[in-house]
Amino acid sequence: MSLHIRLRLRRAGFTLDFNEHLPGQGVTALFGRSGSGKTTLLRCLAGFEPEAAGEICINGEYWQQERQSRPTHQRELGYVFQEASLFAHLTVAGNLRYAWRRVPAANRRITQAEAIDWLGLGELLRRYPDQLSGGQRQRVAIARAMLGSPQLLLMDEPLAALDSASKAEIMPYLQRLPQQLQMPILYVSHTLEEVAQLADHLVLLEHGRCLGQGALNEMLTRLDLPLASAASASAVVQAQVASFDADYHLLSVVTAAGSLQVPAPARPAGDQVRVRIAARDLLLAQAPLVGISALNSLPVTVLALTADTDPAFTLVRLEHAGQPLLARITRKSAEQMQLAAGTELQAIVKTASLAG
Numbered sequence: 216m217s218l219h220i221r222l223r224l225r226r227a228g229f230t231l232d233f234n235e236h237l238p239g240q241g242v243t244a245l246f247g248r249s250g251s252g253k254t255t256l257l258r259c260l261a262g263f264e265p266e267a268a269g270e271i272c273i274n275g276e277y278w279q280q281e282r283q284s285r286p287t288h289q290r291e292l293g294y295v296f297q298e299a300s301l302f303a304h305l306t307v308a309g310n311l312r313y314a315w316r317r318v319p320a321a322n323r324r325i326t327q328a329e330a331i332d333w334l335g336l337g338e339l340l341r342r343y344p345d346q347l348s349g350g351q352r353q354r355v356a357i358a359r360a361m362l363g364s365p366q367l368l369l370m371d372e373p374l375a376a377l378d379s380a381s382k383a384e385i386m387p388y389l390q391r392l393p394q395q396l397q398m399p400i401l402y403v404s405h406t407l408e409e410v411a412q413l414a415d416h417l418v419l420l421e422h423g424r425c426l427g428q429g430a431l432n433e434m435l436t437r438l439d440l441p442l443a444s445a446a447s448a449s450a451v452v453q454a455q456v457a458s459f460d461a462d463y464h465l466l467s468v469v470t471a472a473g474s475l476q477v478p479a480p481a482r483p484a485g486d487q488v489r490v491r492i493a494a495r496d497l498l499l500a501q502a503p504l505v506g507i508s509a510l511n512s513l514p515v516t517v518l519a520l521t522a523d524t525d526p527a528f529t530l531v532r533l534e535h536a537g538q539p540l541l542a543r544i545t546r547k548s549a550e551q552m553q554l555a556a557g558t559e560l561q562a563i564v565k566t567a568s569l570a571g
């Protein structure tokens with residue numbers, strides 16, 4: 216199962232030149248700054264850019280092979296835009312039914328009841344789009360895109376137009392989608408927090424080219440990419456909820472090699488969560504410390520070091536039970552501690568947060 220995308224599109228002052236194999240399942244984030252070509256790549260996949268040359272093969276099906284290119288309506292895709300474009304004259308139920316009816320019965324992979332349940336639309340079915348909040352409209356747009364039973368779901372910054380409360384409301388629905396939907400999702404974003412919450416895989420775009428792609432945490436902590444020196448640089452590790460301390464509002468989570476206490480609301484034991492550890496929130500010590508306020512300490516090994524873009528700092532890539540972590544410490548400390556690949560240390564986590 217994979218997506219093979221080889222595309223070239225020339226415009227005045229910009230060339231998209233992309234040639235990658237991407238995972239055929241889960242959420243792949245297309246990340247990069249404004250103008251890096253994220254939307255252009257999605258538009259080529261959707262068949263909106265007739266000038267684009269190359270090859271698009273989606274889990275074994277060719278949508279484009281050099282000069283042979285399927286028109287948009289023959290590409291089984293769902294497209295969710297920044298702003299939901301619902302039919303204003305139809306209720307939520309009507310919008311969903313419209314999408315569902317367009318798919319021949321034999322090709323339907325999702326029922327209306329599933330889409331309504333997965334996006335929490337039960338209470339909204341009789342409303343018209345102008346009676347919905349921005350976040351609700353976007354949930355309907357996602358359900359409608361899913362009901363087209365696509366082979367590929369394209370999402371272009373679906374949260375960008377929402378305020379932070381609406382973003383927080385919609386996020387849990389998005390986080391559950393990959394388990395519910397058996398279809399790959401390409402998700403465009405320029406917000407690292409959003410990517411940390413949602414993506415399994417990350418493609419980094421710059422000037423229309425792919426700078427690198429890989430599993431989320433691998434990419435976030437690679438020292439040769441600009442992600443590691445971003446102000447919000449962080450690692451995201453997989454963990455399981457063990458317990459909740461209601462007195463202190465701390466969630467105990469277990470990672471592969473130890474537990475962490477994370478300030479977060481209650482979650483049921485056994486839930487899989489992502490824990491985000493910002494590079495600036497890691498302190499490094501040569502031996503376990505006692506009598507400090509940080510609650511979490513992890514044994515780590517230095518994998519590599521590099522200069523930060525700020526000359527006062529050094530970026531350190533660490534490994535903790537096979538998971539890469541990232542620390543941003545002063546260059547002076549790195550020199551005084553004589554850090555080098557292979558050095559064993561304790562990483563003191565000042566604070567960690569749940570990413571989902």
Ligand SMILES: Nc1ncnc2c1ncn2[C@@H]1O[C@H](COP(=O)(O)OP(=O)(O)OP(=O)(O)O)[C@@H](O)[C@H]1O
Binds near residue numbers: 226228229247
């Ligand atoms: N219709 C168009 N005609 C000509 N140039 C375009 C057109 N649309 C986009 N571009 C240019 O193509 C480049 C890539 O734009 P694109 O919208 O794909 O970037 P992006 O990474 O999605 O950016 P953003 O995050 O701001 O949406 C930019 O230089 C942009 O100015």
